[in-house]
Structures are given as structure tokens and as C-alpha cells.
Amino acid sequence: AKEQGRNRFHYFTASMQEMAQAKMHLTNDLRNALAQNEFQLVYQPIIEFSSGRVQKAEALIRWNHPVRGAISPMEFIPVAEETGLIVDIGNWVFHEAARQTQQWRQRYQPDFQLSINTSPLQLRADASSLQHWQRSLKSVGLPGSALAIEITESLLMDAGFAERLIAMHELGIEVSLDDFGTGYSSMSYLKKFDIDYLKIDKSFVGNLQKGSSDFAICEAVIVMAHKLGIMVIAEGIETSSQLSILDTMGCDYGQGYLFSHPVSALELEKLFKADLKS
Numbered sequence: 625a626k627e628q629g630r631n632r633f634h635y636f637t638a639s640m641q642e643m644a645q646a647k648m649h650l651t652n653d654l655r656n657a658l659a660q661n662e663f664q665l666v667y668q669p670i671i672e673f674s675s676g677r678v679q680k681a682e683a684l685i686r687w688n689h690p691v692r693g694a695i696s697p698m699e700f701i702p703v704a705e706e707t708g709l710i711v712d713i714g715n716w717v718f719h720e721a722a723r724q725t726q727q728w729r730q731r732y733q734p735d736f737q738l739s740i741n742t743s744p745l746q747l748r749a750d751a752s753s754l755q756h757w758q759r760s761l762k763s764v765g766l767p768g769s770a771l772a773i774e775i776t777e778s779l780l781m782d783a784g785f786a787e788r789l790i791a792m793h794e795l796g797i798e799v800s801l802d803d804f805g806t807g808y809s810s811m812s813y814l815k816k817f818d819i820d821y822l823k824i825d826k827s828f829v830g831n832l833q834k835g836s837s838d839f840a841i842c843e844a845v846i847v848m849a850h851k852l853g854i855m856v857i858a859e860g861i862e863t864s865s866q867l868s869i870l871d872t873m874g875c876d877y878g879q880g881y882l883f884s885h886p887v888s889a890l891e892l893e894k895l896f897k898a899d900l901k902s
């Protein structure tokens with residue numbers, strides 16, 4: 625029994641060690657990924673319900689690892705946050721997004737807006753992301769209003785957020801509250817901060833038939849947001865019945881697999897000409 629116990633213990637530490645080692649490899653690889661040009665942005669269209677056109681899109685990062693292939697942001701963003709690499713990665717995302725948006729506005733859609741995900745660390749006082757973003761906008765020749773920054777609810781509780789929000793708005797950048805309803809938001813934050821868009825999390829869009837609690841939540845959130853002068857984007861729309869229910873509720877924009885999966889820049893260009901709602 626003693627022998628067996630020792631073996632089990634040995635096995636356990638070995639796997640812990642393997643996990644720590646795997647993470648160390650990932651961290652090292654992540655440090656080189658920017659220099660090696662391994663990141664890519666893909667784009668998921670955001671459809672304007674009143675017109676059916678692709679008026680916006682959300683930029684989503686992809687890491688094409690030379691050995692492991694595609695690694696999900698769910699796996700590497702937390703590591704990037706822990707190591708602080710997220711600030712440089714985030715600045716790359718912003719610059720690439722700005723460059724691409726400028727091109728699309730010139731070629732296809734003058735009022736197109738791209739929405740960019742951020743991690744709370746990027747908006748911390750010592751991150752200097754805003755200066756970097758300002759320089760990016762200037763070098764690309766893009767107005768800040770062509771971009772929206774998606775933030776999560778936890779950032780609203782950060783002491784420096786009010787200042788950061790004003791600075792973003794001064795650049796013209798709009799602010800979108802992502803995954804609304806899944807975090808620790810309280811209504812008082814919505815009253816306190818001038819948020820431009822609220823994104824209803826996909827977990828509230830899954831079960832939308834009349835009488836369901838998701839139905840009640842979506843309906844109430846849309847009414848509340850509109851009374852506060854905030855536009856609503858629903859995410860995770862997968863069926864035409866979800867679309868028609870949200871449209872009837874007065875939701876302003878929607879995204880999800882029903883319209884399109886996240887696609888390459890080249891693929892998104894084809895969608896600019898389409899009416900995806902009909």
C-alpha cells in the first residue's frame with residue numbers, strides 16, 4: 625500500500641510539473657509571437673436591424689502557433705494578462721484594427737465601425753495604452769469614432785475608470801459594455817457612466833421563447849438601455865426565431881452564427897454588400 629501511495633504521489637507531481645512546464649512554454653512562445661507575426665484578427669459582422677447591413681464588426685484575435693496550430697484566445701489571453709504581455713498584444717490589436725477599418729471605410733462603407741476587445745489591465749493608469757491608441761489613430765488617419773472599445777463590467781468598479789472613459793470619448797472612441805449581465809454590474813454604474821453600447825451576453829439569448837426568464841431579461845434590458853440613451857447589441861444569435869424576437873423587442877444590433885462566424889478580412893469584405901437579415 626505504501627508503494628502504491630508513493631507511485632500515486634509521484635504520478636501526481638509529474639502531471640503538475642508537466643502542466644507548469646506547458647505553461648512556461650506557452651509564455652515563452654507568447655513572448656515571441658508578436659515579433660514572429662503569429663497573431664491575426666478575424667471579424668464577426670454586427671448587423672444593424674433597421675437596415676440589415678453590416679454596419680459594424682467585432683475584431684477577435686487568433687494565434688497561429690507554428691507547432692500547435694490555432695490556439696484559442698480563451699487559452700492564451702489569461703496567460704498574456706498574468707505576464708503583462710497583454711498590453712503590447714492589445715496595442716497591436718488596436719493598430720491592426722485601426723489600419724483595417726480605415727481601408728474598409730474608404731473602399732466599402734464610410735460609416736463602418738469596428739469593435740475591439742480589451743482586457744482591464746490595458747486601461748490601468750500605468751499601461752499608457754491611450755497614448756498609444758491616439759498615435760495609432762493619427763498615423764492611420766482614422767477618426768476615433770470609427771472604433772468602439774469593448775470593456776467588461778469589472779472595469780466599472782476601477783477607481784480610474786471615469787477618467788479613462790472621458791479620455792476615450794475625447795478621442796471620439798465609443799465604449800461598449802461586453803457580456804452584460806454576467807458580471808457584477810449594478811444599475812448605478814449605468815447611471816454614473818456615459819456608456820454608448822450594451823452587449824447582451826449570449827447566455828441570455830439562448831432560450832428566448834415567450835414566457836421564459838431570458839425573454840423577460842432581454843426585453844427589460846433593451847427598454848432600460850434605451851431610456852438611458854444606450855444602444856443595444858445582442859450576441860450569440862443562432863436562430864431566425866431569436867432574431868425576430870430581438871428585432872420585435874427593439875434591439876438595435878445583433879451578431880452570431882446565424883449571420884456569420886468570425887471570418888478573415890477578405891471574407892468580411894464580401895459581406896459588406898449583403899443584406900444578412902432577410
Ligand code: C2E
Nearest residue numbers: 684685697698701717741742743860861862880881882886
Ligand atoms: P467575447 O468578447 O464574448 O467574444 C464572443 C465569442 O463568442 C467569440 O469567441 C465568438 O467567436 C463567439 N461567438 C460568436 N457568435 C457566436 C454564436 O452565435 N454562438 C456562440 N456560442 N458563440 C459565438 P472567441 O473568438 O473564441 O473569443 C473568446 C473570447 O476571447 C472573447 O469573448 C474575448 O473575451 C476574448 N478575446 C478575443 N479577442 C480578444 C482580443 O483581441 N483582446 C482581448 N483582451 N480579448 C479577446
Ligand code: CA
Nearest residue numbers: 682741774802
Ligand atoms: Ca467581445
Ligand code: CA
Nearest residue numbers: 802803823859
Ligand atoms: Ca461578449
Ligand code: CA
Nearest residue numbers: 819820853854
Ligand atoms: Ca449615450
